[in-house]
Amino acid sequence: MKGIRLNALLISTLLSLQIFRVFGQTDVIGQVKETIKAGSAKELSKYLYQNVDVTIEGNIQSYSKTQAEFVFRDFFKQHPPSEFDIIHQGSSKGGQPFAIGQYKSGADVYRVFMKIKATSNQQLLQEISFSKE
Template identity: 70%
Template sequence: MQSVAQFWPHNKVAMKVNKYISSVVFALISFHAVSVMAQSNDVISQVKETIKAGSAKELSKYLNQTVDVTIDDKVESYSKAQAEFIFRDFFKQHPANEFNIIHQGQSKGGQPFAIGQYKSGTETHRVFMKIKTVGNQQLVHEISFVKE
């Protein structure tokens, strides 16, 4: 088998080609990572607006088919439709005065997450959500509202 250097008379040319190929691969990987981050930021901002509005129906559009929901100390896994009813009741009992995302990022494995603060009357809930890529969509896989 012939080496790359045999096709090009100078090793400098082969090194430039390798460097160029490496740069293109790095750029493609970087573009993909930025694209995934932009999608997760977009989903988080959309979820933020639906929670602010207290709309369980709109929130359900961003939920995975199965979602882990924590309301105070009760942790359950629900279907998307069941979770919509749970959030409808929660928003009815605790109408939003204010909701803000106070931190967002990614786990070491690259899973996006966000932490927020939900205020209703005199109560404040800490909100935590994990985003998961399903197919080509970013969806909420886990969400919790825990009273502070």
């Protein structure tokens, strides 16, 4: 009887942790979605890992969080958002969260790919790319 209770407790704890992880992932993706939708590089930088890989129209660079803010400020200025939606999110086989979105600016449409890095107390963007469709 004790074995069954212990197993039930273990299973419920693991399920709780998984639910927490999914909601945490959804939360950071939702927050990033809103900052991109608003075209706010300053707010977006709050969700960037200390070093982030940024790809804009095929130009791949690794930036510090501060440098990336300037890159996004210029991008949003040149391509102001008219719409941004998350179209898919999930985790890799290794468990790394990601999201794919669609960014619209005037007649231009970009596919946005975001890879999330889980740190000890939060989830931050480790990689983000804007590829023109």
